[in-house]
Amino acid sequence: MKSKVFELDGVIDRYLKTGQTWMIGGFGRGGVPFTLLEKIARHPQTLSNLTLIKNDANEPGLGIDLLFRQGMVNKLIATHIGLNPDFIDRMNRGEIACELVPQGIFAERIRAGGVGIPAFLSDIGLGTEVAEGRETLNLNGRPYLVEYALRGDVALVCADIVDLAGNAWWRGSNRNMCVPMAYACRTTILEASEIVDIGVIAPENVHVPGVLVDAIVQAQPRAHARQDA
Numbered sequence: 001m002k003s004k005v006f007e008l009d010g011v012i013d014r015y016l017k018t019g020q021t022w023m024i025g026g027f028g029r030g031g032v033p034f035t036l037l038e039k040i041a042r043h044p045q046t047l048s049n050l051t052l053i054k055n056d057a058n059e060p061g062l063g064i065d066l067l068f069r070q071g072m073v074n075k076l077i078a079t080h081i082g083l084n085p086d087f088i089d090r091m092n093r094g095e096i097a098c099e100l101v102p103q104g105i106f107a108e109r110i111r112a113g114g115v116g117i118p119a120f121l122s123d124i125g126l127g128t129e130v131a132e133g134r135e136t137l138n139l140n141g142r143p144y145l146v147e148y149a150l151r152g153d154v155a156l157v158c159a160d161i162v163d164l165a166g167n168a169w170w171r172g173s174n175r176n177m178c179v180p181m182a183y184a185c186r187t188t189i190l191e192a193s194e195i196v197d198i199g200v201i202a203p204e205n206v207h208v209p210g211v212l213v214d215a216i217v218q219a220q221p222r223a224h225a226r227q228d229a
Helices: 008-015 035-041 063-071 085-092 103-115 176-184
Strands: 021-024 050-054 072-080 097-100 120-121 136-139 140-148 153-163 185-196 215-218
Touching: 008 035, 008 185, 008 215, 035 063, 035 153, 035 185, 035 215, 063 085, 085 097, 103 120, 103 140, 103 176, 153 176, 176 185
Parallel strands: 021 050, 021 153, 050 072, 072 097, 153 185, 185 215
Antiparallel strands: 120 140, 136 140
16 A cells, blocks of 8 residues: 655645635644644645634744644634634734634534535523524424534644554544544645554554545654653
C-alpha cells in the first residue's frame, strides 16, 4: 500500500485553498495540529477568507490564533473563546465573525454532518437570546430549534499515532472532536505525533480508519506541548 505521508508544503499546495471551511481538531492544546497551523500561517497571500470550525479559539500566539493575526479568517464557529482575549478584541471590533454554539450541540452538528443527517431538533437555548431569529419547528405541541449539520472542506487534526495508511489512534482527551471531524469533511489531513508501519496499531484500537485520511504529515516538537495531555 502506498504511503500517505507528505511534506508540509506538498499538503498545503495540494489540498488547501482560499475560501474553504476547515474543521480544526482539539480543545486547548491536545489534538491541535500546531505544526500545520504554523506553516499555514506563513501563506496569508494565498490562503484567506477562511471559515474555521473549532472547539475553541486557542490561546494568543498558538494554533489558529496565528491565522487570526494574519487576517486569514473571516468566521469562527466555536464553543469557547475565553482563553483568547486577543480574539475577543478582534471579534468586538468586527474583524472576525463568531458563531458561539453550546458544546453538545456543536459535537452533534459535526456528527450529523459526518453521517449525512442534514439537521436535527433541540430545545437547548429556547427562551434565551440563543434562539433569537432562529428557525423553530413544533413537534407534538412543543417548539424546538432547528440545528443544521456542520460540514467542512478539510479536517486538520493531530493524532498521537498514525500508520502509513492513515489509520489513527489518540491518547485520552487528545481525541476531542478529531474523530467526527474526519467524517464530516471531504478531505482529512492528519498531523501525526508518531508515524508507524501498517499493522502496528491493532484494528480494534483504530479511532479513524485510513480510508478517511488523504494525507499525513509529521508533527514537530512543540515547546508548549503537554506531555501528559
